[in-house]
Amino acid sequence: MTAAVVRGVAPSAQADRAAFYGRIDAGHCAPLWEVLHGVVTRTPKTPCLPHLWSWDTVWPWLQESGRLITAREAERRVIVLENPGLRGQTRVTHSLYAGLQLILPGEVAPSHRHSQSALRFILQGDGAYTTVDGERVTMHVGDFVITPSWTFHDHGNLSSEPMVWLDGLDLPIVELLDAQFREDGAQETQVPHAHAGSNLARFGQTLKPVEHVSRSRTSPLFWYPYDRTREALHTLARAEGPHACWGHKLQYTNPLTGGWAMPTIGTFMQLLPGGFRGAAYRATDSTVYAVVEGRGRCTVGDHEMAFGPRDVFVCPSWMPYQLEADEDTVLFSYSDRPVQQALDLWRESFPT
Ligand code: GTQ
Numbered sequence: 001m002t003a004a005v006v007r008g009v010a011p012s013a014q015a016d017r018a019a020f021y022g023r024i025d026a027g028h029c030a031p032l033w034e035v036l037h038g039v040v041t042r043t044p045k046t047p048c049l050p051h052l053w054s055w056d057t058v059w060p061w062l063q064e065s066g067r068l069i070t071a072r073e074a075e076r077r078v079i080v081l082e083n084p085g086l087r088g089q090t091r092v093t094h095s096l097y098a099g100l101q102l103i104l105p106g107e108v109a110p111s112h113r114h115s116q117s118a119l120r121f122i123l124q125g126d127g128a129y130t131t132v133d134g135e136r137v138t139m140h141v142g143d144f145v146i147t148p149s150w151t152f153h154d155h156g157n158l159s160s161e162p163m164v165w166l167d168g169l170d171l172p173i174v175e176l177l178d179a180q181f182r183e184d185g186a187q188e189t190q191v192p193h194a195h196a197g198s199n200l201a202r203f204g205q206t207l208k209p210v211e212h213v214s215r216s217r218t219s220p221l222f223w224y225p226y227d228r229t230r231e232a233l234h235t236l237a238r239a240e241g242p243h244a245c246w247g248h249k250l251q252y253t254n255p256l257t258g259g260w261a262m263p264t265i266g267t268f269m270q271l272l273p274g275g276f277r278g279a280a281y282r283a284t285d286s287t288v289y290a291v292v293e294g295r296g297r298c299t300v301g302d303h304e305m306a307f308g309p310r311d312v313f314v315c316p317s318w319m320p321y322q323l324e325a326d327e328d329t330v331l332f333s334y335s336d337r338p339v340q341q342a343l344d345l346w347r348e349s350f351p352t
Helices: 011-026 055-068 171-176 199-203 226-239 337-342
Strands: 051-053 078-080 097-103 108-114 118-124 126-132 135-140 144-147 153-157 163-169 182-184 248-251 266-272 287-293 296-300 303-307 312-315 321-325 329-335
Touching (some): 051 303, 097 153, 118 135, 226 248
Antiparallel strands (some): 097 163, 287 329
């Protein structure tokens, strides 16, 4: 290791330092003072870059992947959205993963489970299902579906249309902690329980079965249908004005606790009224957005991202960004905010 040339330090002292660094390097030690300000930075130094993946670009690639490999063969036929600042690392932000999963009519993605938690946000198609520990739900555009950590899940498409959803996983967080496990299911497709389809009735009505005892931090409600979320946002928009930065924004909750729906991933849905010109905002949670309806722009510094339906874009940690909508726009988003808040690390600011 060579020492940095430090002004005002005699060459002999520099040589002594370099020799010292060399000796301790051989013993797997290093001097903090050479790297201190690179590791304890004044503000977040994220490798994550703002970026937009347009549906018009990725949809032909998804279709092509559908001709090249089956869902069964691939286990999960997914095109990973790799942040341009994090290529080769299978991640969309420093802490989270994003992929676009395609299931063609008649296909099955076989049952497995893993310690990583997953969310599905449906972008295209109607009527494919996912079965989570024996409970099957049929998915529609705009629905948010949770696959909790260590639950068996398989997906299938009994409809006549291809289905595409956005997968969000906490893969990099679990990797950071070296806590990853996976296991294949005993059967390729789980046989749904008799009570399949009743999840919303049991947990989605501000009620719960009296005998229910929670065994997990993840919401027992795992299907949040879009028609309800959309209705809530539009009712809010009639009742009150939009927030200057984010319009009308709701976060998905665990109905039993009022806390986050997932322990590691925060999920949100917001409505920007047509003509909305948002003020600048930043927070420490790098955020992945998926466009449900509408058109507009997200500007991060001098990087402008024009968005339309089914586009996915990323706003990195602590970089101020502004949202604008040309028409009524609905955005789904997810980030690592629950993790940061649990560790007292999360910050936001409203730069002027
Ligand atoms: O559907 O189980 O995009 O295990 C990545 C890993 C989807 C899934 C992904 C997975 C899955």
